[in-house]
Amino acid sequence: MSIDYDQQIPNNVGLSADRRLQRALENWQPKFLEWWNQMGPSGFQTADVYLRTATSVDAKGWATFDYLKMPDYRWGIFLAEPVAEREIGFGEHRGEPVWQEVPGEHRGVLRRLIVTQGDTEPASVEQQRHLGRTCPSLYDLRNLFQVNVEEGRHLWAMVYLLQAYFGRDGREEAEALLERRSGSADNPRILGAFNEPTPDWLSFFMFTHFTDRDGKFQLASLAESGFDPLSRTCRFMLTEEAHHLFVGETGIGRIIARSCELMREHRTERIGDYGGIDLAVLQKYLNFHFSVSLDLFGSELSTNAANYFSTGLKGRFKESDRNDDHRLTESTYRVLRPHAEGIVESEEPALTALNESLRDAYIADCTRALARWNKNIEDSGMDFRLTLPHRGFRRAIGEFQGVYVTPEGLPVSETEWRAREGQWLPTPADREFIGSLMSPVVEPGKFASWIAPPPRGINHQPIEMDYVRHLPTG
């Protein structure tokens, strides 16, 4: 079904044929806009931004680009095309037709998964709301806003599922998604990483690289779901998500390129005085964001995860490409666990270790991106190499919670860990220095001292295009 843009809420789900649902969503829409105006990009709501909007769910040519004010963005409900005769691919119901309605016995669990996913979307917009004022270029400013409006759309995607399939509970959850606040002491967002501040652009690029990448793996697992509307929703969200990961990986890549340039020019690794970011400081930010994002996969051993899988609600990454029984009742999986003698490998039931196997796929993806950055550092003749810290480093969830592990993977005492923390994680002085670099650059085609320009512009446009117009003055 094509996307209907004549409707108050653009959609490809035939909303006009379901008056009850349409009314529920039209009732939620002004509340969403109120939240957006209050918690969305601060100071830029009247600027004209060169944004892409989804206009089709085809793999080819699914978006159009134009200038618009963010509150006028057409947030809508877009599901990927259904797959004919799709069957549940894993768990106890493997081989049965997928569900078009919520199976009664899984209602609570499914709602919780959808709410947890939905909660991350407005959270990230809240975390990033002040970044516009310190943008390193108009190109980056536009990318920030593109990410923000699409996170808003991902909230719509989850709210649609809640309103369409969960009755009154779903409506209440949809309201609550607009009430929690990132970092709030009284009513915080659900998952840890989404309550951390994103005060500067180095944190923003780290967040879009590492935390959005958790989104890629979680959405891909939910795209396997036996609940077909969730699967189709997540499949389309992944199309948009790819740009967010691009913003993160290339953003960090461009900082690295600029740092290497300054290191070469001034023959030193300490480039702060020249307006650059030391790779050693970048490594500390990386350590922080990687470890926070690892927590998002949940505990290494989780009966919740086993249940999601067995009941057909949440699959594995690329479930259908895997060559096993897709039930996992007999298999085991290798998990690293802290132990009195150190960190040991332990064979655990594969079903309870599903969070860990998803985390492994994520770490492998992060390792590939890291290799690309290191290749560029090497090509520029620098000796420095970035590393991913050990999975046990600075964990707040799961087996390694309360265990003090160095980035190299060595368990140490709390006292030793605390004494060395400043070598591994951003210190207040590091954060202050990064903050001091964050002066806005809004002249088309110009870039802040600490980041290289991208190789090309957005949508085949020149780099020096005025991607955001009518900026606030003062």
Ligand code: BYC
């Ligand atoms: N922080 O059995 P366990 C994205 C809780 S990002 C706080 O190990 P489970 C995006 C857990 O809820 C993708 N609490 O957990 C990125 C449970 O609570 P209860 C978001 C946590 O259920 C950037 C308890 O600890 N999507 O899209 O196996 C920008 C025991 O945990 C955390 C999803 O996450 C944490 N980090 O796994 C925008 C997918 N971790 O039952 C967007 C949906 C665990 O004791 N969610 N807990 O009250 C899930 O699949 C699962 O809920 C989780 C947790 C993987 C998150």
